[in-house]
Structures are given as C-alpha cells and as structure tokens.
Amino acid sequence: MKFIHAADLHLDSPFLGLTNLPNAVLTTVRQATFTAATKVFDRAIAEHVDFVLLAGDLFDRAEQSVAAQAYLFQQFDRLDQAEIPVVISFGNHDFATDQHQTVAYPNNVTTLGAEVTTKKLTLKSGETVAISGFSYPERWVKRDLAAAFPIRSQVDWQIGMLHGAVATGGDDHYAPFKVSELLTKGYDYWALGHIHHRQLLNDQPPILYSGNTQGRSVNETGAKGAYLVTSQNGNLVPSFFPTSAVLWEKATVSLDKVTDLKSLGLALTTWIETHAAAKLTLTALTVTLSQALDATELTQIVSGDWLALYLRTQQRHLLAANRLLIRLQVQQAPVKLSAPQIDQQYWQQAQAEVFEPANERETFGRLLQDPSLADWFSHPGTDYELRQQAEQALTKLMGEEDNHAT
Template sequence: MIPFRFLHAADLHLDSRFAGLSHLPQDIRSYLRESTFAALGRLVGVATLQKVDFVVISGDVYDVADASLQGQLRFREALEELGRHGIQVFLIHGNHDPLDGPRLSSAPPAHVTVFGGSEPERVTARRREDGREVAVVSGISYPTSKVTENTALRFSRQPGSSLFHIALLHGNVDGDLQHETYSPCTRKDLIGRGYDYWALGHIHKRSILHEHPPIVYPGNIQGRSIKETGPKGCYTVDVSAEGGVRLDFHELDSVRWQVRELSIDGLNDEAEWTLAVENAVEDIRSETPQMMSVVRFRLTGRGDIHKVLAEKGAADDLLTELQRRETVRAVRKEYAGLVWTEGFSIETGLAVDREHLLLEDSFLGEMLRLAGHSGGNASELDELVATALRPMMENQELRRLLLSVGAEEKQEWLRGAAELGITLLSGLEESGGTPQNAAEEGKAYSAGDAGDGDGQQGREVEE
C-alpha cells in the first residue's frame, strides 16, 4: 500500500447565527459570527502546512439549508485555495445543508467531489505529489433534511480493490439519544461493511468510537454554545504502507467555550468572592491568550457567601461588571484574550458539618450515606435514578429525554438532591441553589445556546 495523508473534518456550520446571543454587544456578536469562517481558514492552513493529499468533509458544511451568499462564497474561496495546492476535496451534505437546499447552482471546482444523495458513490483519491491512486472514497449526502433510514447499510467495498477504503457518513452511531437520530446505525453495521476508515459527522463531540477500523467523529470546527466546550478542530490521518492509521488532532477554534467550577469554601465575605472570580477570569485569559473564551462559572461549596449570592443578587451585579470590562476590550478590537462571562450557575449552600451529618443515626444521615455510596457505583446510580423517575417514564417524550441523560448528569442530579435534603431536613433556611445568568436557569442557558434549527425547543446544541 502507498502511504498517504488526509484531513478529516465535519460540521463546519459556516455562518452560524449563534441564536440566543442577540443580547451580546455588537462587536462581540460580530466576532462570534466570523469565528466559523476563521476556523475554516485555519483548516485550509492545516491542510497545506501538513501537506495532506486530500480533505474529506462529513456533512453540515453550512448551518442552515438556505445558506447565506457570504457562506457559500467563503467556502468556495477555501476550496479554490486547496485546489491551488493540489489538494482534492471530497464532501457530503448533512441534515443542516441537504442537497435540496437553495444554493448557488454553479458546479463545484474540478478537484472537488460532492457526493449525491441516492446511493454511495465511489471515487478514487490520488496522492498529491505523484498522482498515484491511494484510496477509494465513498459517500452519500442527505437529499432532504430528515434521513431516518440506516444509510450505512448501502455502503460496500469495491470488489477486487486493494486500495484503502474511506466512507463518509453523516449520522448517529449507536443511538446517541442526546442527538437527533438521523441516519441511525451501529458500530457493528459499520465494521461489517469492510471499510478501512469511517469519516463520520453529525455529533459535535470529538470521539474515536472504534480503532480497527477507525470509526471517527472529529467534532465541529468551532464551538457555538456552552454545550460545545473544549478544543474544536479536525484530524489529520496518516496511513502507512502497512495500512496502519495514526490520527493527530489540530485545534481550529478562535472562540473557546468552557464551564469552570469555583468553590465558595473558605471565602469569608463578598470581597473575597469577587476577587476569586476576577482571579479565575485572569487565569482563563492567561491560559488562552490567543483566543476569545466564553465561560460559565459553576459556583459550588458551602459557606456564608451563599446568602450574599442568593439574597443580595451579588452574582448579577458582578456579571454585569465583568461583561462591561470585556465590552471595552471588544470596542478596542482586543479579542485575543477576551474572556466573556456567560453566566453563573449557583449550586452553593449554607455552611453545614457534613461529616457530622453522615454519622447521624437519622433519616438525613441515611440519605447522605446512600447518595455517597450510589454516587460511586455506576450500576447502583442507574438503579436509584430509574426507581426515582419511574412515574415519569410512562410519558413517551419524557422517557426519551430521560434515557438520553448521561452518567455525569445523573451524578449532578444526585448531588443536587443531597444538597436539597441537607437544606430541608437540617433546618437551614435557604432561597438559593438555582443557576443564574441574571436570575434563573432559563436565562443562563439562553445566553449560550444555539438551538437545534429543527424546531426542537429546549435543545442546546445543533447537530
């Protein structure tokens, strides 16, 4: 086999409208709108610097079916730049940019293959330096925005070919209920098709589902909400003469979303808490000096500061001041190192001797011991949550949502229930314990959410 290198990206969502962020200052909102294009420019830079032989893009090039003229022209510009470096491009369209969406009718450049939506097509990829055939690339686009059949079963390896086989698929593998079940399939389905690499798109969280053959979600190239945290980018994939595969991740984002925990334990007054938050902002600024960061602070722990947060509205006041400072930076066009505090999630409580409560021969003590034990055992946690939520499971929509909840979120529910139990059963009087971005959870989430573009209310991420 001839060694070669390619780049795998997906979910570009060019010209994303960042729905739910209309309240932001215009300078910052404009920078966010430009961030997907900036990530595309970095993608082209990685492809040329890494001297890849070709690029595969696994769906959702655009954020909406009716892609803006600007988005289409910027993408064509990127394709032409890749072409000038002799880099082939193979791409499919997904649920956000299906083939039936209204777009420019001009044909793609000669070095670009856009796969159709009827059956998976096969195209030969060549090595850039000598034009030798190195891979067979197959793909299928979404003809419409809703593809609910298992299109993976249509793929088949080219008979008699010894070339490396790559499949482009935009879909939901193994029924991830946190995402729309478009083109649903299983890992077993993919492994059984005989391909050497599955280039997936649709899920925005980067993950390698299987190693031999590699079944890979690169994630999206730019985070767009508080649910899309951490580095975003693409993979370069090196295929050796023996057919071995090595993946290297490359960060492409210019805006980094994150949730940062900040405990109030040991803080004595409002001034100390304010300073702790300000120091955390500066820590983030120093960690990511070359990009803009959007952060939600999870305030945890117990202490007297809880009263200040819950009753005096200190979180609202500090949030306004932090955002004012960053707006000044934005007006000066100082986006590198800008840290926009998206909100505070207040999960604090009044001071209590938790260790003493754990030793008590009381209902509260027993409850805390049960919570602690179940929290450390995945199967017991699942059983506890399932028992508690059994009445809700009778509702089909609620059952679908509850089944999509992951282990981390269940842990949060258990922790929250334990904290509420301490509050109600220990005689402490509290009025707090709710996430805030001005006052309540709804505002905290609306500050960073993109919506799903499919009329699904309450979903935080577009797939």
C-alpha cells in the first residue's frame, strides 16, 4: 500500500508586507502555495498511490477565492482520472467549507463531516483501509474528539486524520488530544495537520504532523512538504518529500569593517554572493557590527528606506544568488554587563534558570498552538534570540537607571 499524507496547503495565503520585492518575484511568492500543492498532486500521480489524505486547512480562510476553488477542483479531477481517491478534512482556517463550496468535487473525493466518521476503501491489491476523521464546523473546536474515533476495525489498515494540537491542560482551541489516547485506538497511522513544523510524535505507529507544504512567513523556515507513506513488513513508513517553491530563512552575520551605509552595502553584497541559495530564499538578516553607525544612518535602516534602496540597486546580484532580503536588523556587538551594574555571575545563573525549555514552554502556554508561533519556538535559533534580546533589554534598563541616578 502507498499513500500521500499532506496538510495545511493554505491556498490563497496573502503574503503581506513584501512590497519591496521585484514584481516577478512577488508573482512567484503569491503563487507559491499553489505551486507547492501541485507538487503534492504530481507526486501522487507519478507514484500511482492508492489514495491521498489532506488533513485540514486546504484554504487559508473560509471565504475561498474562485481561483483557489477552481484550482483544487482541477487537481482533484486529475487524481480522479488517475483513479486515486482523496479524503479531506477541513480545519480551523477553512472551517465549514461546505457552506461556501459552490461546485461539487469529483466522485473520487470524500469530505469528512463535523463528527468523526469513517471512510472505507478497498484497494486494487484487495487490501482494505478504514480512514477516520472529521472537519471543523467552526473556527474553534475545544472538544477532545479523540474519544469519538472508533477502535480499530477488521481491516488491513486503519488510519486516523486529525487536525489539532496536543492538549496543554488549559483553554485549548484546536481539537486537543493526547498521544496516549491516540495509541489506545490501535491504528496503523495518524495523519495530523495544524502545526506547520513537521513533527513525529510517535514512531510506530507513526503519529505525524506533515507540516505545511509552503512556508508563509519568516517564522516558517526550512524545507516544507508532505509524506509518501508505504507499507513495509506490516508497518506504515513515512518518507518526507519537499514541495516549497520559496524558502524562508533567518540568518545572522558579523561584519567587522563596516563604518557607514556604503561599506554596509558592499559587505552585504559580498555575503549574498558567497551564500547563494539553490532556490528563491527570502531572508531576514541580522547584522552585528563592531562599530556603531551614525544615528542618522541607523534611522534609515530602522525606517526600511535604506533596505528598499539596496534591494533596487542590487537586484541583479540578489536574483543571481536566489536570495532576497525581506528584513534587515542591525545590532551592535553584545555588551557584557559588569559590576557595579550587575554581577555577571548572577546574570549567567539567572539565564540558566530562566531560559530552560520547560519554563519557556510554560510562559508561552497555549500560544504554541498557533502553527507559526510553534514553528518559531522550535527553531534552533529562537533560544539564542530570546537570550540576546533579554540581555540587550537589561543593558538598556540598567543604563536608564544610571541616568536617573545622576
């Protein structure tokens, strides 16, 4: 058996705030969710899969554009001609889609309802598959619907589809569940959606977030895609394949010889040319300088005016390197706190106690159910970023206290 598990296509994502990009690049970015989704359907046809599972948030919002609806119908029709069934659930972004859908999907498409239901398939191989899941009837589903999933039935393979988040014990909004509860169902695979960072919550049986197929902001960095799942020795084994048309990246570079905006531009161009990307990469760049810029020049960076000028004048170099800057932040070299302002030893001790994963996760709480925030939180550079910002804020605070004292 072979199938594809994808989720969070987010067709029609607006990609706001990218006004400084060249028009051709803007067009590519705004079509990126469609380009990525097409790679999913192309792969399904090329692999002759038995079926496709789409676990929620096919659209970015409940009010879908005509273009997005027509696109999805056409892709489903392609799969219908290839005799590939599709099972879809709708999530918190495209909830109650049946109220807005004006065109009936092809006969190969099964849309799961507001309550947990099961779709049974008999494959060409003769194997039987039961697929259980539901769609969001409204933006928030606070109930734990895991209990409504049936215990494994007498089939060769049983799969659960669940667009939701692991329960935090608080006021959860997105179909909260516990991994332990899913395991009691005896399923062979759980196709999860909602969190945009792919995560394996359990190895066998796989309980797996496929992530979104296309990153939509700089908080959704790294390769995005879907999973081709195959049966091997009685288990279902997922294999990731990338689909992103555009990548997002956060990067930090230290520049020692920059003294003004002219030398900053030259240094940035050199860095970009030596860090060319394989595909279009939108980069939020933080530059650490060893010397302070003039206040007037720093204002031009903070306002975004200098970056807009840089993007226009260096467009040829940027496009050749497949790397465009969407944000530029300049920081002076980190200032080490010293007595009598604050004892460095106590600061380091406080860092170790405060910036501990359990403390950070408790502080953010249910905010981590938001896919973008969950991706940002799990990014390897986030902990460093939080520490740096805290140290800079503390430095500023101590400076203000000294000023008040004088």
